Amino acid sequence: MDAILSVRQVTEHLRQTVESRFPYVWVQGEVTNLSRPSSGHVYFSLKEDDCLLNCVWFRRQQKDEAFDPLTGEVWEDGPRPSLARTMENGQTLVCAGRLTVYGARGQYQMIVDLAQAAGLGLWHQEFEALKRRLAAEGLFDPAKKRPLPHEPRRVAVITAPGGAAIRDFIRISATRGLGAEIRIYPVPVQGEDAPPRIVEAIERAGRDAWAEVVVLIRGGGSVQDLWAFNDERIARAVHHCPIPVLTGIGHEIDHSITDFTADYAAATPSHTAQILWQDRHVLAQHVDGLETALHTTFFRRLDALSLRLEHAARSLSLLSPLARLRLPQERLDSLAQRLHASVQQRLEQYRHTLDSLHDRLLKKSSSAESLAADLDRLTLRLAAAGNNRLLRAEADAERAQSALVPLGRMIGLAQEHALSRLELKLNALDPFEPLHRGYAVVSDEEGNILRSVSRTAPGRTVTVRLVDGSILGTVTDVRPASSETMP
Amino acid sequence: MKKKEPTFEERLARLQAIVTTLETGNSPLEESVALYKEGLAHAAACREQLEKARHDIRLCTEAGTEPFDAAAQEEE
Numbered sequence: 327m328d329a330i331l332s333v334r335q336v337t338e339h340l341r342q343t344v345e346s347r348f349p350y351v352w353v354q355g356e357v358t359n360l361s362r363p364s365s366g367h368v369y370f371s372l373k374e375d376d377c378l379l380n381c382v383w384f385r386r387q388q389k390d391e392a393f394d395p396l397t398g399e400v401w402e403d404g405p406r407p408s409l410a411r412t413m414e415n416g417q418t419l420v421c422a423g424r425l426t427v428y429g430a431r432g433q434y435q436m437i438v439d440l441a442q443a444a445g446l447g448l449w450h451q452e453f454e455a456l457k458r459r460l461a462a463e464g465l466f467d468p469a470k471k472r473p474l475p476h477e478p479r480r481v482a483v484i485t486a487p488g489g490a491a492i493r494d495f496i497r498i499s500a501t502r503g504l505g506a507e508i509r510i511y512p513v514p515v516q517g518e519d520a521p522p523r524i525v526e527a528i529e530r531a532g533r534d535a536w537a538e539v540v541v542l543i544r545g546g547g548s549v550q551d552l553w554a555f556n557d558e559r560i561a562r563a564v565h566h567c568p569i570p571v572l573t574g575i576g577h578e579i580d581h582s583i584t585d586f587t588a589d590y591a592a593a594t595p596s597h598t599a600q601i602l603w604q605d606r607h608v609l610a611q612h613v614d615g616l617e618t619a620l621h622t623t624f625f626r627r628l629d630a631l632s633l634r635l636e637h638a639a640r641s642l643s644l645l646s647p648l649a650r651l652r653l654p655q656e657r658l659d660s661l662a663q664r665l666h667a668s669v670q671q672r673l674e675q676y677r678h679t680l681d682s683l684h685d686r687l688l689k690k691s692s693s694a695e696s697l698a699a700d701l702d703r704l705t706l707r708l709a710a711a712g713n714n715r716l717l718r719a720e721a722d723a724e725r726a727q728s729a730l731v732p733l734g735r736m737i738g739l740a741q742e743h744a745l746s747r748l749e750l751k752l753n754a755l756d757p758f759e760p761l762h763r764g765y766a767v768v769s770d771e772e773g774n775i776l777r778s779v780s781r782t783a784p785g786r787t788v789t790v791r792l793v794d795g796s797i798l799g800t801v802t803d804v805r806p807a808s809s810e811t812m813p
Numbered sequence: 814m815k816k817k818e819p820t821f822e823e824r825l826a827r828l829q830a831i832v833t834t835l836e837t838g839n840s841p842l843e844e845s846v847a848l849y850k851e852g853l854a855h856a857a858a859c860r861e862q863l864e865k866a867r868h869d870i871r872l873c874t875e876a877g878t879e880p881f882d883a884a885a886q887e888e889e
Contacts, residue, residue, distance in 0.1 A: 477822060487872060487881070496870060504821045505866035510881055511873045530873075606863050609821075613863070616828045617856040623835035624849040631842050 334429075341427040344434055348425040350549070350581065353379060353436060354444055357417045368410045372421065372436075380428075381421060383410050383438040387548055409441045418444040422549055439549045453556055456583055460558070465565045466586045472570040474590055475538040478602055479506045482537035482569070484527045487512040490545035491574070491595035498596045503603030509537065515544040521557035528563040528571070539602065540567055542584065543574040543595035555582035564588055574598035761793040779804050821862045824855040831855075 331339070355372025362368055366385035371378045388410035413419065423439040460466065485492050487510055499508070511527040514520045524542070531540045542564070544555065554560070555575050564571045564587045573588040574595040585591035592598040761767065768776045771787045782788060782801050790797045819827070831852040835845060871878040 496868075499868055503866060503868065504862060505868060507869045507871065508881075509871050509873050509878055606866060610860065610863050612825065613828075613856055613859045616825065616832060617853070619832045620828065620835070620849065620852040620856065623832055624845060624852075627835050627840075627845050628842075631845070 337427060337429040337432075340434075341429070344425050344427050349578070350422070351425060351436070352420055352422050354418065354420045355379060357413055357415055357419055360413065360415045368413075368438075370413070370415075372419070380433055380435040381423075381438050382435060383441070387439055389550070409443070413441070420444050453583070456556065456558055456561075457586065460561055460583065460587065465561060472589045474570055474572055474601065477504055477604065478538040479504070480537045481506050481508045481539055481541060481602065482511055482531040482534070483508055483541045483543065484511045484513055484524060484531065485541075485543045485595070486515045489515060491515075491543040494545070494594070494596045495541070495543060495574075495599050498599035499603060501607075502599060502605050504606075504609070506603070516547070516551050516554055520554040521559050524554070524557075525559050525563040528560070528567050532567045532569055535568065537569055540569045540571045541574070541598050541602070542571060542588070543598055544576065545595060546577040552576045552582060555584040558583070560584050561587040572598050572601065758791070758793075761791065764793075767791045779806055819858075821859055824859050824862075828852050828855045828859070 353372055355374050358371050358373045358378075360368070360370040366388075368383040368385075368388070369381070370383075371380050373379075388408040409419070419441045420443075421436065421438045421441040424437045425434060426437055427434050464470065483492065483495065485495075492510060496508075499506075511531060513523045513527045515524075528540065528542070531537055544552065552575060555573075561583045564573075564584055570589040571587075572590050572592060573582075573585050574592040574597055575582050575585055576594075578593040581591075590601065592601050758767065767790070769789050769791065770776055770782060771789070773789075774781075776782055776788065782804060784801045784803055786801050788799055788801055790799060831848045834840060835848060840848065870881040872881040
């Protein structure tokens with residue numbers, strides 16, 4: 327709480343305090359400081375000894391009185407002018423109204439609703455007298471108040487059908503409750519006609535016995551406007567009504583005899599609707615809350631049950647014969663696993679060996695292939711080489727031949743030349759040549775040329791050849807050269 | 814229908830009772846599920862009732878009642 331209040335806060339607190347503590351008061355005093363500005367409002371103070379109460383009487387509350395506000399008796403001499411216009415300083419008045427705080431001036435003051443000259447029949451005295459009397463009769467007895475129905479579905483509303491009260495009531499109730507039927511019993515709510523008509527409506531609603539609750543409402547107004555609800559007849563009708571009665575008359579500050587008699591007095595017409603029915607949002611919230619609680623508790627219950635199930639299942643599994651099988655089963659599993667693993671390993675080894683063999687085989691075959699390929703290559707090279715050689719040889723041969731032909735021709739020429747020379751030489755060596763020069767050639771009978779005397783003998787025939795013929799002769803003598811002198 | 818449609822208050826009360834039963838009781842699973850379903854149905858129905866809730870405003874006349882038109886009344 328803030329320790330320091332603002333001026334406005336203080337003023338507002340004071341105003342609320344004053345207005346709630348003195349909702350409606352009757353004050354008697356001597357009029358002083360009377361002022362009537364052109365606005366029509368009347369300002370004055372009520373004085374008693376050394377105390378002063380500032381009062382304001384607004385123009386709209388200043389009404390000429392056509393009848394006695396207390397008795398309802400119409401004055402035969404016509405409407406009387408409002409006291410606001412006739413009052414004077416020094417006059418003793420009884421004023422009724424509200425106390426409030428006028429913030430702008432820092433004053434508390436009274437908003438006058440009505441005033442009467444002291445000594446005349448005072449409303450408040452009548453009011454207080456009636457209140458005392460009815461209280462004594464037990465009409466206001468709290469013990470006799472009946473509870474209002476909860477979320478009523480059938481509601482009788484007694485009010486003026488064209489008034490602000492029913493409008494407010496309908497507006498407020500539109501978002502509340504679960505759907506009710508509202509029956510309006512139309513009545514006037516002010517004037518002398520109002521009390522009997524209201525009584526009639528209350529009685530009719532009681533006779534109909536349809537409604538769960540009777541609501542009697544009237545909008546705000548002056549004390550005079552609301553005076554009908556201080557009528558004893560209405561109070562008794564309310565008291566006798568077989569159905570609980572809820573009232574909402576005027577503003578929060580207004581209290582009437584009817585209010586005191588009702589089973590429950592709401593502050594305003596709107597307030598009656600609020601009392602009767604809850605806001606649907608609140609109801610919806612309530613449903614939501616219960617639904618959430620439903621979810622929560624149900625799933626908690628489910629959790630608890632599943633927990634129990636789990637426990638039971640665990641206990642059961644511990645006791646189960648399967649548990650005894652578990653160890654051997656586990657060993658079996660482990661053995662099977664090992665077996666599987668070892669077989670797998672073995673298979674793996676075999677596979678590995680196989681793979682390496684396969685690899686080697688592949689390598690081998692690939693070397694044979696490469697040899698064949700080499701061979702092919704060589705064959706090809708050989709063939710190519712042989713071919714080349716052949717071609718080269720042919721070419722060589724051709725070249726040689728072409729070289730040989732001229733050589734042969736040259737050789738032929740040379741031989742011819744040599745031949746002719748040899749011929750010459752031969753000619754020169756012709757043994758018959760010298761015959762021209764006188765030489766003779768002697769040959770024996772067989773034609774052999776005699777190169778030695780030894781080759782002949784006397785008696786043998788010789789042929790002597792001369793250039794122009796031959797001479798046949800018989801050797802008579804042989805003389806070797808040693809025995810003869812050369813000629 | 815042999816039974817009348819339960820009112821909002823009855824449904825709400827039943828829903829509250831179901832929650833209490835589930836909270837405190839040791840009802841078996843089937844029963845708990847049934848209660849839960851019933852509770853959900855009540856909650857949904859309550860919401861629907863709230864959605865649909867409208868006041869029926871009528872004016873009493875000499876003859877009986879007639880629909881009340883606030884606007885028409887004000888003009889008088």
